[in-house]
Amino acid sequence: MLTNESESNFINTLSPSDDRPPDLTPTSEKRILNLDLGHDRISSDLVVEQLAEYRLLSQQVEEIILDKLLTQAAIDLNIHIDYSSAEFEERYTLNRQSRSYRGMNSAQLTAISERELKLQKFKELRWGDRVAAYFQTHQPQLDRVTISTIEVDDSFIANELFFRINADEQSFAEIALEYSQDAYRQTGGTIGPVFFRELSPKIGGVVRKLQPGELSIPLLMGGKYRLIRLDRLEPAQLNAQMHKLLLDELFTTWFKAEMAVDDNLGLDLAPDLIVNCLSRSKLLIPYLRSTIVRETLTKWQQSAEYQLLLASAPPIESDLDSSQSIAEPLPRSVILQQYQQAQWGHLLNSRFLQSKSQLDRVLFSAIQVKDFHLAVELSARVGEREQSLTKLAIDYSQHPTAKMGGTVGPIQLAQLHPLIYRHLIALKPKQLSPIFQLDGNYVFLRLECWLPVKFDRQIQQHFLNEFFEQWLEQQVAERIGLIVLA
Numbered sequence: 001m002l003t004n005e006s007e008s009n010f011i012n013t014l015s016p017s018d019d020r021p022p023d024l025t026p027t028s029e030k031r032i033l034n035l036d037l038g039h040d041r042i043s044s045d046l047v048v049e050q051l052a053e054y055r056l057l058s059q060q061v062e063e064i065i066l067d068k069l070l071t072q073a074a075i076d077l078n079i080h081i082d083y084s085s086a087e088f089e090e091r092y093t094l095n096r097q098s099r100s101y102r103g104m105n106s107a108q109l110t111a112i113s114e115r116e117l118k119l120q121k122f123k124e125l126r127w128g129d130r131v132a133a134y135f136q137t138h139q140p141q142l143d144r145v146t147i148s149t150i151e152v153d154d155s156f157i158a159n160e161l162f163f164r165i166n167a168d169e170q171s172f173a174e175i176a177l178e179y180s181q182d183a184y185r186q187t188g189g190t191i192g193p194v195f196f197r198e199l200s201p202k203i204g205g206v207v208r209k210l211q212p213g214e215l216s217i218p219l220l221m222g223g224k225y226r227l228i229r230l231d232r233l234e235p236a237q238l239n240a241q242m243h244k245l246l247l248d249e250l251f252t253t254w255f256k257a258e259m260a261v262d263d264n265l266g267l268d269l270a271p272d273l274i275v276n277c278l279s280r281s282k283l284l285i286p287y288l289r290s291t292i293v294r295e296t297l298t299k300w301q302q303s304a305e306y307q308l309l310l311a312s313a314p315p316i317e318s319d320l321d322s323s324q325s326i327a328e329p330l331p332r333s334v335i336l337q338q339y340q341q342a343q344w345g346h347l348l349n350s351r352f353l354q355s356k357s358q359l360d361r362v363l364f365s366a367i368q369v370k371d372f373h374l375a376v377e378l379s380a381r382v383g384e385r386e387q388s389l390t391k392l393a394i395d396y397s398q399h400p401t402a403k404m405g406g407t408v409g410p411i412q413l414a415q416l417h418p419l420i421y422r423h424l425i426a427l428k429p430k431q432l433s434p435i436f437q438l439d440g441n442y443v444f445l446r447l448e449c450w451l452p453v454k455f456d457r458q459i460q461q462h463f464l465n466e467f468f469e470q471w472l473e474q475q476v477a478e479r480i481g482l483i484v485l486a
Contacts, residue, residue, distance in 0.1 A: 054290040103477030142236035146192035151182040158225035160219035168388035196434035231404040259405040344467040358414035361451040375442035
């Protein structure tokens, strides 16, 4: 889907109060982008070649074609696009604060902000009165659901887990962490909230028959046995957020249809035109990122440090015999990881020790009610094992996780409310906290389990990526300031 995040390009600047028809047609001036990227000058032809290499060229061409389509459609439909200075200031401020535009100057931010406003105004004028009918047609698929799922190989294990969950011997999330074999194991089996249309047809068919909090029997799907619980159902509402989503969908459908009629719509997509657009586009930053990474890795591969690394590396196993063996170039992703390790590997231990307490995860259950006496009664029932916390949460809790039996997590400690954090660190697994007040409600918790972070390859790569992103953002910000149009 073509969203606001991918709709940036350049526009011919108009002041908010200008009464002239909007002109979104790209300028015909031919200019060369002069980038200080280790060369005296990068020609337009070379920039276009690089865009193709980075898989950005088709996106840039689409943006140019979009400008042409918008201009023609505004003329054909007699649409006048205008916006207030307050609307511009709001959009400009949001863009200036966005990481997507970090390092861009005022002229670039102004061009992008104006174009985004005009594009959104065009969508509203063109399809705004159709959104309500479109919503009514697609409403069942726009419901949002949160589900929990466990996937195992063995039918006997699936049945055993089904009964353990129903008997509240363990929480769904605990069992998912221990037994599930799918990609959602690390989230305690939780998926969502997602639109109903994002579920596979088989899972969607099962979920439609469940009530919130209800667990399905083990189902055979794709050779695996799956348990599914509907945790939360949020019926679709035509609010401002939904209106914008559907407006974007109607626009995207129109744009794809217009693109299918004529790929280039008669545009002269010369290299100079593409580069001129790039200089005031959201694609400028992805282009610079890709260029900096390519240059950095190329230079590093020529260094003595890298050659020493290659010489000391163990040989790569191959199916070829010795007479057929050849030196295969390493994938770019592997070279990038090697570079990250060489630059920041010595910082990993200290970063881990500094961050460990905040990266540890916890799984707990919570019941939240307005009445103190009810909280005391429910806590006593759980403590004396008269009723399960899961059932009481479903029946009484006013916390958003009530339909999930009150289960929260697994969640990193850094994401917890400070008061929740202080209570949890004082508990042992399966122990209840005292009742405490939080935001006008009475709450008590039960710690299910701690999930300490491990200094494994995954967390090491996470830290290396963080170091690399910080360095790359700084490099991009410096390069943007060196861009001029000759």
